[in-house]
Amino acid sequence: MTDVLTEAQQLAYANAQAADGRVNVEVETEDGMTLNIGPQHPATHGTLRVVARLDGEQVVSADVICGYMHRGYEKLCEVRSYPQVTTLVNRIDWLGSFANEVPFILAAEQLMEIEVPDRAKWIRTILFEMSRLANISLFIGDLALQVGAQTPAFLAFRDREFVLNQIEAVTGGRFHPNFDRIGGLKDDLPKGWIADTKAAMVRIREFCDLMDDLVLGNEIFQMRMRGVGIIPPDVALSYGLSGANLRGSGVDWDLRRDSNIGLAYDQVDFKVWTHPDGDSYARSWVRVQEIRESTKIIDQLLDTMPSGPVMAKVPRIIKVPEGEAYVATENPLGEMGYYLVSKGDTGPFRVKIRSASFNNISIVPWLLKGVYVPDIIAILGSLYFILGDIDR
Amino acid sequence: MADDAATTEDAPLEQAPATDERRDAVVAELTELLGDAVVDSLVKPGLGIWVRVATDAWSETAEVARHRMGFRFFDFLSAIDWLPSPYGRYEDAAIEVEFPPPMPDRADAVPGYTGGDTRFQVLASVAKPGTDLRLLLKADVPDDDLRIGTWTRTYVGAAWHERETHEMFGITFEGNPDLRHIYLPSDFEGHPLRKEFPLLARVIKPWPGIVDVEPMPGEADDAEGDEDA
Numbered sequence: 135m136t137d138v139l140t141e142a143q144q145l146a147y148a149n150a151q152a153a154d155g156r157v158n159v160e161v162e163t164e165d166g167m168t169l170n171i172g173p174q175h176p177a178t179h180g181t182l183r184v185v186a187r188l189d190g191e192q193v194v195s196a197d198v199i200c201g202y203m204h205r206g207y208e209k210l211c212e213v214r215s216y217p218q219v220t221t222l223v224n225r226i227d228w229l230g231s232f233a234n235e236v237p238f239i240l241a242a243e244q245l246m247e248i249e250v251p252d253r254a255k256w257i258r259t260i261l262f263e264m265s266r267l268a269n270i271s272l273f274i275g276d277l278a279l280q281v282g283a284q285t286p287a288f289l290a291f292r293d294r295e296f297v298l299n300q301i302e303a304v305t306g307g308r309f310h311p312n313f314d315r316i317g318g319l320k321d322d323l324p325k326g327w328i329a330d331t332k333a334a335m336v337r338i339r340e341f342c343d344l345m346d347d348l349v350l351g352n353e354i355f356q357m358r359m360r361g362v363g364i365i366p367p368d369v370a371l372s373y374g375l376s377g378a379n380l381r382g383s384g385v386d387w388d389l390r391r392d393s394n395i396g397l398a399y400d401q402v403d404f405k406v407w408t409h410p411d412g413d414s415y416a417r418s419w420v421r422v423q424e425i426r427e428s429t430k431i432i433d434q435l436l437d438t439m440p441s442g443p444v445m446a447k448v449p450r451i452i453k454v455p456e457g458e459a460y461v462a463t464e465n466p467l468g469e470m471g472y473y474l475v476s477k478g479d480t481g482p483f484r485v486k487i488r489s490a491s492f493n494n495i496s497i498v499p500w501l502l503k504g505v506y507v508p509d510i511i512a513i514l515g516s517l518y519f520i521l522g523d524i525d526r
Numbered sequence: 527m528a529d530d531a532a533t534t535e536d537a538p539l540e541q542a543p544a545t546d547e548r549r550d551a552v553v554a555e556l557t558e559l560l561g562d563a564v565v566d567s568l569v570k571p572g573l574g575i576w577v578r579v580a581t582d583a584w585s586e587t588a589e590v591a592r593h594r595m596g597f598r599f600f601d602f603l604s605a606i607d608w609l610p611s612p613y614g615r616y617e618d619a620a621i622e623v624e625f626p627p628p629m630p631d632r633a634d635a636v637p638g639y640t641g642g643d644t645r646f647q648v649l650a651s652v653a654k655p656g657t658d659l660r661l662l663l664k665a666d667v668p669d670d671d672l673r674i675g676t677w678t679r680t681y682v683g684a685a686w687h688e689r690e691t692h693e694m695f696g697i698t699f700e701g702n703p704d705l706r707h708i709y710l711p712s713d714f715e716g717h718p719l720r721k722e723f724p725l726l727a728r729v730i731k732p733w734p735g736i737v738d739v740e741p742m743p744g745e746a747d748d749a750e751g752d753e754d755a
Contacts, residue, residue, distance in 0.1 A: 208694075213613075368598065371598045372592075372600055372682050373682055373683035385655055385656075473602075473604070484607070486602065488602040
């Protein structure tokens with residue numbers, strides 16, 4: 135028996151180790167080495183693990199190992215009642231929690247055929263967009279940090295606070311609002327909130343301008359990001375990439391505009407930004423434009439806010455009629471949807487959670503082939519995933 | 527109710543039309559391309575399309591949807607176990623569940639939209655980019671042989687979803703070369719999303735469940751059991 139393992143044997147070994155949670159697999163042979171990144175590593179946010187087979191500085195093949203945070207939400211949903219599910223799904227994408235609740239509630243409302251009051255629709259849409267602001271503003275800072283710039287990260291944390299304060303003022307929760315109810319919302323807006331929010335939107339627009347100059351306009355950043363990790367539109371669609379990852383590849387598709395269900399996006403005027411390049415820079419650029427557009431959506435909705443109740447009349451014990459529904463919305467990370475199967479019970483029979491990051495990250499093994507090691511960081515950063523959104 | 531003018535004006539927007547020509551056309555096109563393989567279909571106007579295809583035609587359906595009908599966006603692929611859970615819904619702590627409980631009768635597995643003859647069904651969704659058209663596809667997985675064709679030759683993104691479905695339900699996708707576990711440890715036994723797989727935390731300590739529902743604000747004085755719609 136020779137000492138040299140074949141590549142297949144090495145990968146099999148590394149994968150077996152990886153799947154069992156053992157860490158730090160580094161197998162070196164004559165013709166290259168296997169490098170393990172993660173699950174605890176500064177270059178990965180959360181516990182995503184990448185096992186890359188290298189030839190010198192170049193990646194020959196890479197495998198992504200996830201599941202370190204798998205919490206089995208689909209199983210847990212089956213034993214919970216409908217109002218209890220929102221507490222769970224808050225924890226999927228924890229930076230934009232409110233946005234996780236919305237598609238589930240919309241799916242349940244679709245089956246119950248409940249018409250939500252206009253004011254609830256407006257507030258829902260505003261909070262939905264504020265989740266996007268809180269989420270994506272941190273992305274910009276985080277991405278800059280990963281490619282070596284520290285200042286934007288502090289600025290992002292500073293300015294995200296304006297949004298979080300406004301979310302907290304309404305919902306009482308900074309990260310996990312658990313505010314959406316079947317039939318509407320838990321509460322109305324507090325006094326003076328609209329004026330405060332408008333001021334916060336001005337701050338976020340200033341933040342966007344700052345990031346345009348400081349990060350996107352930065353020569354070093356552009357050198358790191360441009361031409362790296364190019365995804366052609368057809369490949370992106372076939373992998374099911376969504377959100378800015380898809381629009382960064384030039385596909386003009388936004389669920390807010392094209393298949394709006396139950397939210398107030400048909401009442402506002404906004405632009406869907408795309409970028410033809412499909413590289414890491416394009417994805418980052420699209421995200422910055424998106425949050426600027428979000429602030430404009432929020433401003434318009436604040437100006438046209440209808441009066442009235444925020445809760446429709448719903449039974450105290452919620453039973454959803456038998457049926458199936460799939461509702462997807464354009465969440466901060468991309469398309470998020472719930473396939474809800476009800477048997478007329480107080481809880482769901484089956485919930486399939488379609489989270490954006492799972493699809494977004496499934497392209498990584500393909501995308502990392504042939505790139506250099508430092509580019510792994512830039513690519514993973516620009517694809518932007520939240521581990522809770524992959525592992526559910 | 528109060529302002530009738532606003533209600534009637536909004537009505538066409540709010541209420542989905544009774545028929546949906548665009549979605550009906552999609553079903554017609556799929557039926558024409560697949561022929562007898564389309565077993566059943568359902569169109570909810572303005573909301574969605576459900577199509578059940580024959581087991582043998584599962585892979586071919588993907589080909590047709592992507593290459594001939596323009597549904598190029600792969601959304602998700604999963605499965606549904608239609609058997610009722612032998613553990614009930616763990617809602618009432620007073621009910622003692624023996625462990626392991628007796629398996630429900632196979633005949634109790636009632637499928638949902640577009641029907642079905644088997645306990646397990648695969649479910650997938652594809653969409654047409656730039657539109658709101660989305661196709662929800664189902665196929666039966668034979669009870670005695672949990673195998674069905676793969677979608678990975680058509681939609682590369684299906685690979686991870688098939689891995690997940692394989693570990694969660696034990697359904698094998700023929701032609702997918704890599705069905706390793708994706709979330710669970712490699713030596714994990716069992717298929718967690720099957721209904722007979724126990725959620726052990728709940729078996730050990732039953733959930734107090736429905737008895738704990740608090741009244742809505744302002745509803746505290748309601749008569750008990752009041753379920754006005």
